[in-house]
Amino acid sequence: MKQFAKKSLVLFIALFFTAALSxxxxxxxxxxxxxxxxxxxxxxxxxxxxxxxxxxxxxxxxxxxxxxxxxxxxxxxxxxxxxxxxxxxxxxxxxxxxxxxxxxxxxxxxxxxxxxxxxxxxxxxxxxxxxxxxxxxxxxxxxxxxxxxxxxxxxxxxxxxxxxxxxxxxxxxxxxxxxxxxxxxxxxxxxxxxxxxxxxxxxxxxxxxxxxxxxxxxxxxxxxxxxxxxxxxxxxxxxxxxxxxxxxxxxxxxxxxxxxxxxxxxxxxxxxxxxxxxxxxxxxxxxxxxxxxxxxxxxxxxxxxxxxxxxxxxxxxIGETTTHPFNWEYVNYQKMSKESLSKLFQKMRETGEIDTWEKTKKILAENTGLWDKIPVNAGEEAQLMQCYYETIVKKSSKQEITLYAKSEPLVADAIALLNKKIGVGWTSFxxxxxxxxxxxxxxxxxxxxxxxxxxxxxxxxxxxxxxx
Ligand SMILES: [Zn+2]
Known part of the structure; x- marks a missing residue:
């Protein structure tokens, strides 16, 4: 009986503390x-x-x-x-x-x-x-x-x-x-x-x-x-x-x-x-x-x-196709946000600082890792070059406008390529x-x-x- 009382007391204390805690x-x-x-x-x-x-x-x-x-x-x-x-x-x-x-x-x-x-x-x-x-x-x-x-x-x-x-x-x-x-x-x-x-x-x-x-x-x-x-x-x-x-x-x-x-x-x-x-x-x-x-x-x-x-x-x-490669380390090669890179390009475009594809490519490479650390094939480079001619040489394309920022088309294309190589997709702005x-x-x-x-x-x- 004494044992039973002891057990009951232990149970009571346990329940009391559980209730108190909850x-x-x-x-x-x-x-x-x-x-x-x-x-x-x-x-x-x-x-x-x-x-x-x-x-x-x-x-x-x-x-x-x-x-x-x-x-x-x-x-x-x-x-x-x-x-x-x-x-x-x-x-x-x-x-x-x-x-x-x-x-x-x-x-x-x-x-x-x-x-x-x-x-x-x-x-x-x-x-x-x-x-x-x-x-x-x-x-x-x-x-x-x-x-x-x-x-x-x-x-x-x-x-x-x-x-x-x-x-x-x-x-x-x-x-x-x-x-x-x-x-x-x-x-x-x-x-x-x-x-x-x-x-x-x-x-x-x-x-x-x-x-x-x-x-x-x-x-x-x-x-x-x-x-x-x-x-x-x-x-x-x-x-x-x-x-x-x-x-x-x-x-x-x-x-x-x-x-x-x-x-x-x-x-x-x-x-x-x-x-x-x-x-x-x-x-x-x-x-x-x-x-x-x-x-x-x-x-x-x-x-x-x-x-x-x-x-x-x-x-x-996470991925755009089932065979998508993932390269998470590429994240480390981007040195500034798309927004800041766009502003930089806008300024350089307006002042005429970027007047050759080689100069443009170098700045993109320094800030995104493309070419320098991330392989870019001939087709991908041709697309970026085409964008360069249209938006910087011929100045004919509009900026990509999102809620908080305007992006230079060339920067938008370069970052989109980098995102793809990292391995992610997007469906909305x-x-x-x-x-x-x-x-x-x-x-x-x-x-x-x-x-x-x-x-x-x-x-x-x-x-x-x-x-x-
Ligand atoms: Zn938002």
Whole structure:
């Protein structure tokens, strides 16, 4: 009888702790969003790693080993193919809305983000992106506006009173329609923020209460320079995430923290079908998630990490035919993004700097590895030469126009050839409507195991955080 009582007591304690553990609320939440990151982007980056191109000895993207994995739908209220505004709103608020709507429903009524709800519950909040802070994905966590009302979105970032805001820049520092409105960085200062520029700026001011961290380039209107061409020591996503973790973890008067991390330029590189640039951006995103994972290892019972995407971009495929060769190491030979190479060619074309095919070929070779390190057959070279004559000698062809950039036709053809030789295909210059990946690890991660739609992510966060 005594033995039975003892066993019952052990069972009771075990059940009690299991129940207590399953009801536990995460203290630290990382919500990581790869903008435009499809299963194929993850696979391409994984294959790049597996074929000897390890980053710091890593053989796999860190989140591929997370125990909870699924696929989620991304459609908008009025379109199967979503945009970052509608998808960001779904991921932040748990509501489907129309394209270009940020934090507002199809009727333009404001919706509430989980970040604001957690702020009100006493959590420190961090919003971090390699893109502009007033662009759609980060904005969906603090603003309620149409996408083109960028100045107002920027102001709402300061109004949010979130503890740590970091991104490339605020793209609309002035309100051109109403000049009486303040310069946006002054507005942040008025609202109690310390504005830091670049890693050095942050390091000298990091004891400030509320931080707005942006790039040192005050003329920057875009996302951070792509990883493939970024100068060492410049602001990057990893630095922002590391700084954010340190900053938010120190806020001991708070219940814990919630951090949104966006790898914004996976999308920007995929619109113009630039796989080498997209893979380098996915690596930076993976390395940023790895920082969250290192934190999780120190606080495994209190940390939840979620990794997902807002939509797919480019219709990326691994291979175009069954006999397709794969050469992942060719990714390393591209020295600048397609966008920057296009700008370089445009300038040289306009100034007449490239006046022979040999000179043109040399510049292409230096920046893509074609000819120098990657074999190009006579037929492929003839096609590029024909493009050179039409667009540079005869100046007769139009540029390839995608959402964020105009590409020189010769650069577009050279990068398309490089993509083919690496082994990938593309079907779109825009977003597509397929499933995107979802991964989770840590406290209450199992609650996310059966999700199949993006709105269920914030709704599940609400459930586990006991937010009504
Ligand atoms: Zn996009």
């Amino acid at each position: 009801a536990k609320t995460p203290k630290y939440i990382f919500y990581c969003i790869g903008d435009g990151m499809s299963f194929a982007h993850v696979m391409a980056t994984q294959l790049f790693y597996e074929n000897g191109n390890y980053e710091d000895g890593n053989e796999s993207l860190v989140f591929l080993d997370f125990p909870v994995r699924s696929a989620i739908r991304t459609y908008a209220n009025n379109s199967l193919i979503t945009c970052s505004a509608a998808a960001g709103t779904a991921l932040a608020t748990g509501h489907k809305t129309n394209l270009a709507h940020i934090g507002i429903g199809p009727d333009k009524q404001p919706l509430t983000s989980v970040a604001k709800q957690l702020r009100d519950k006493g959590y420190a909040i961090g919003i971090i992106t390699s893109g502009q802070l007033d662009d759609a994905t980060p904005a969906a966590f603090y603003a309620g506006q149409m996408r083109n009302d960028t100045y107002q979105i920027g102001k709402e970032g300061a109004d949010s009173q979130f503890d740590f805001l970091a991104g490339s820049t605020l793209m609309k520092p002035f309100n051109r329609r109403d000049p009486s409105q303040p310069y946006i960085y002054d507005y942040y200062r008025q609202k109690g923020y310390t504005v830091c520029r670049g890693p050095e700026g942050y390091n000298s001011k990091k004891n400030a209460d509320k931080i707005l961290l942006v790039d040192t380039d005050t003329t920057l209107k875009k996302w951070l320079p792509y990883v493939i061409e970024r100068e060492p020591g410049k602001l990057g996503l990893e630095f922002m995430v590391q700084a954010g973790i340190e900053k938010l973890y120190k806020k001991k008067n708070k219940k814990g923290f919630f951090m949104m991390i966006e790898g914004a330029s996976i999308d920007h590189a995929s619109h113009p079908r630039d796989i080498a640039t997209a893979i380098k951006e996915t690596i930076e995103f993976d390395r940023s998630v790895r920082l969250a994972y290192e934190f999780y290892k120190k606080h495994p019972d209190e940390t939840l990490i979620i990794v997902t995407a807002d939509h797919e971009t480019g219709g990326l495929t 825009s977003h597509t409507g397929g499933f995107v990946p979802f991964y989770a690890i840590g406290c209450q991660a199992r609650q996310f195991g059966a999700l199949n739609d993006n709105i269920e992510i914030p709704n599940t966060i609400r459930k586990i955080m006991k937010i009504k």
